[in-house]
Amino acid sequence: MTATATITTDRLILRKPAARDLDTVVAFFLSDRAAHVGGPYTLGKAWRQFAAEVGHWDLLGYGMWAVTTKESDQIIGLIGPWCPADWPETEIGWLMFAGSEGRGFAFEAAQAALRHAFQDLDWETAVSYIAADNTRSIALAERLGATLDPSAPQPKPDQPCLIYRHPNPSEVSL
Template sequence: MDLEGLKLETERLLLRPVRGDDFESWAAFCADPETMHFLGGVQPRAIAWRAFLSTVGAWHVQGFSFFSVFERATGDWVGRVGPWQPEGWPGTEVGYSLARHAWGKGYATEAAATCIDWAVDTLGWTDIIQTIDPANTGSQAVARRLGASLRGPGRLPPPYENQPTQIWGQTREQWQVNRLRLRR
């Protein structure tokens, strides 16, 4: 896969595989307590670096991972969204995490819908989940807008096995109906 040429675009956003010059924005994202509240807590720069490299590595080993998401109008990095399936994960997830300055603009739904399309059409995924903390009502609202439904409690692999998690999801067939509804 040509990672250098891979780009997904929406009306307002540009998504591309994570690369080295995204790290400063990534590290600032990981240092924000409010942004990281449901993502395992603030990560010191050294830990953020390791997570960042895991994402870059997943692109090369698995052929997919989080995309860096940019506002097309400003070029600003606004978050990470995309297919995600680390070892022991409860399913094929399209996750979304945006920097606080990008909240409330509909970017998570817009970027996640584009990534679900890519995961279904390019990767051949037949099931898409979101793993969401039960208290994270913002993420739940995005999952609902995408057409996912609550499947029940889930369990993440170590070191997150004690973190409360709900599994939201939909099948490829459900997504094919839901994506039409989103585009109206």
């Protein structure tokens, strides 16, 4: 496995999250926008969630990237590989912050994350766990070529979600 701390796409830079991203990420987890990922959180839980994002990199050598545009280092979302110890499968996750929707940033970053997971991390499979009422995330998963997999194991059986299975990017054209 090779870890890639930075990926550049046509319009974006995907980099390892850093301390300078704390306030923006915590603000997301405190907001109603975090409803699809168990929020809004308390300040302490939001802070610890950001620490988990950073720690994922230190423990596994990869994780969700801080997504920025090439014009600014201001984080606009978190996208990438996510697989805490109790997750049943490897996930490509995404969280886009206020004002970053509708420009294809999530699609562009998620495509890069999927390529990295399958090609560089040698993943054999990847899923995205999505709240049933999160229509934007469902649309993104489907645009990426993912299909609903009702037989996949739930990450939190007491809080069921939809599970979308991604094809290997080398096997599809997006």
